[in-house]
Amino acid sequence: MRAGAGDSAVVVEDDDGIRELIGTVLQQIGLQVIAVGNGVDGIAAVAEHSPVLVTIDVNMPGIDGFETAKRIRAISSAYIIMLTARDEEIDALQGLGAGADDYVLKPFRPRELRARAEAMLRRPRVVEAAPTGDGPTGGTGPVVVAAPAEEPPPSASGGVLQHNGVVLDPDAYVVKRDGAELSLTRSEFELLHALLESGRRVRSKDELARLLRSSDYVVNPFIGDADRRGVEVHIGNLRKKLADSAADPYLIETVRGVGYRLAAAR
Structure with a gap:
């Protein structure tokens, strides 16, 4: 699937060769590319062109990729892909915490970047809010006693999933908690959708x-x-x-060493 006519992407990369390669890959999927060499110019380009996708290198002169991602996320709902060195895995975590949707390890294969970009563009864009945190919230929480096997899955009506005050409409790409609409990233929406569909069945981190x-x-x-x-x-x-506590969750429980599932119905 290709990008829509007139859709653009901003490439923020200080290496000339890599910047050209990324631009070529994104042009192949139908995006108009605006390429810049530093974070400040990247933020300005996003503000001017309202792209659907932004790629950001982590290590750049001036403000780094993490700060660039934070500032872009505050003004744009574009999908953000971070590019990080293979021996710096912590970059991926910091990038996701800064508001990025995905990351690609360097050196990368052009088809890998293309596949990830196309996967994002297949999904509706979501209006973003400024990030509420800079990374993991700490511990993963306690093991929770399993609910009886006969407990029903979240109620659904016309594809809409509901559980303990949270409502997710996959067609409208809307999530509400106690009637108030939430701004989620694409990745957050997909994770919540998967957990709501699975009910009390545990989804492993690998699956997710x-x-x-x-x-x-x-x-x-x-x-x-x-x-x-x-x-x-x-x-x-x-x-x-979601204002959900890992220690006393009403929605997402952690099963230590395995993954996540929904909390029991209340």
Whole structure:
């Protein structure tokens, strides 16, 4: 699937060769590319062109990629892909905490970047709020006693999922808590959707990491520690927006060493 006519992308990268390569990849999927060499120019380009996608290198002169991502997320709902060195996995976590939707490890294959970009563009854009946190919320929370097997899944009507005051409408791409609409990133929305659909069945971090990559993404099926910790970052940010406590959850429970599931119905 290609981008819509007139859609643009901003590439923020200080290396001339890599900047040109990224631009070529994004042009192949139908995006008009605005390429800049530093974070300040990247923020200005996003404000001027309102792109659907932004790629940001982590290590740049002046303000780094993390600060650039934070400032862009405060003014734009564009999807953000961070580019990080292979031996700096912590970059991926900081990037997700700064508001990025995904990350690509350097050196990367052009088809990998293309696959991730296309997976994002297949989904509706979501109006973003400024980030509510800078990363993981700390511990992963206690093991919770399993509910009886006969407990029903979240109620659904016409595809709408509801559980303990949270309502998710996948067609409208809307999430509400106690009637108030929430601003979620694409990754947060997909995680919440998956958990609501699964009910009390536990979803592993590996499953959720693959879900975020999209079922169509098969370039690099390996799931590493950075992918799992990335899921933790998204879950932590999602909990903050839902006002859900890891220690006493009303919505998302942590099953230590395994993954996540919905809390019991209240």
